[in-house]
Amino acid sequence: MRVKQIVTANVQEMSQRGAAIVAAQLTLKSHSVLGLATGSTPLGMYAELVSRNKAGEISFADARTINLDEYCDISADNKNSYRYYMNSNFFDKIDIRKENTYLPDGMASDKQAECARYSELVDALGGIDLQVLGIGMNGHIGFNEPAAHFVMDTNCVTLTESTRNVNAQYFDGGLDEMPRYAITMGLRQIMQAKRILLLAGANKKGILEEALNGPVTPQVPASILQLHKRLTVIISES
Ligand code: PGA
Numbered sequence: 001m002r003v004k005q006i007v008t009a010n011v012q013e014m015s016q017r018g019a020a021i022v023a024a025q026l027t028l029k030s031h032s033v034l035g036l037a038t039g040s041t042p043l044g045m046y047a048e049l050v051s052r053n054k055a056g057e058i059s060f061a062d063a064r065t066i067n068l069d070e071y072c073d074i075s076a077d078n079k080n081s082y083r084y085y086m087n088s089n090f091f092d093k094i095d096i097r098k099e100n101t102y103l104p105d106g107m108a109s110d111k112q113a114e115c116a117r118y119s120e121l122v123d124a125l126g127g128i129d130l131q132v133l134g135i136g137m138n139g140h141i142g143f144n145e146p147a148a149h150f151v152m153d154t155n156c157v158t159l160t161e162s163t164r165n166v167n168a169q170y171f172d173g174g175l176d177e178m179p180r181y182a183i184t185m186g187l188r189q190i191m192q193a194k195r196i197l198l199l200a201g202a203n204k205k206g207i208l209e210e211a212l213n214g215p216v217t218p219q220v221p222a223s224i225l226q227l228h229k230r231l232t233v234i235i236s237e238s
Helices: 011-028 043-054 082-089 111-124 161-170 187-191 202-213 221-227
Strands: 003-008 033-036 064-067 069-071 130-133 155-158 181-184 195-200 231-236
Touching: 003 011, 011 043, 011 130, 011 195, 011 231, 043 082, 064 082, 069 082, 111 155, 111 181, 111 187, 187 221, 195 202, 195 221, 202 221, 202 231
Parallel strands: 003 231, 033 064, 033 130, 130 195, 195 231
Antiparallel strands: 069 181, 155 181
């Protein structure tokens, strides 16, 4: 395993270091396919990328983005959907063309067909050049939850109680409103990314240590990253 690990003093520095890597990827290849993540961790990085875009330092005009996951049965205009998160925190503020931004359709009536379509979409885009990841308190990446085996392709998952409890804070109605199901890109799509950038706040130190240095096991889905050859991890100390 070749992990480049960057330890930063705080979240601001983590966000700047992360944004610098995404910016360099765009400089190397303007039509990069960026795999993107939601959650609280990458918010500062998106803000930094917005600043750099507004300053004219980088352009997303030719970029394509594909997100890791989306809740099931929450519409795009619901403020808790990941489409809403991506538009309001990032896409609406940069020069990307919205038609080049992709998330799973959580409203699709046929979830299995949507999962198959999404896996094919990653392939049709030519794979992911740089995948941004967070890590769940339970070791999930995307919404690939701890399980008896690694799930390789885009799939519809039942969210664990741990994930539902952590994410319920974002829903006005708390746990009652928090979805039970989500569509997530599978581990194949993530692991086939040419480069992976994982961001983790100080609260993830323990699970990150377990994922990177413990046994590779589907009980800690992020542990599969030990097999990736170009993984950069940025962890904030506070
Ligand atoms: P967080 O979520 O950034 O909100 O901590 C990360 C994740 O669940 O993957």
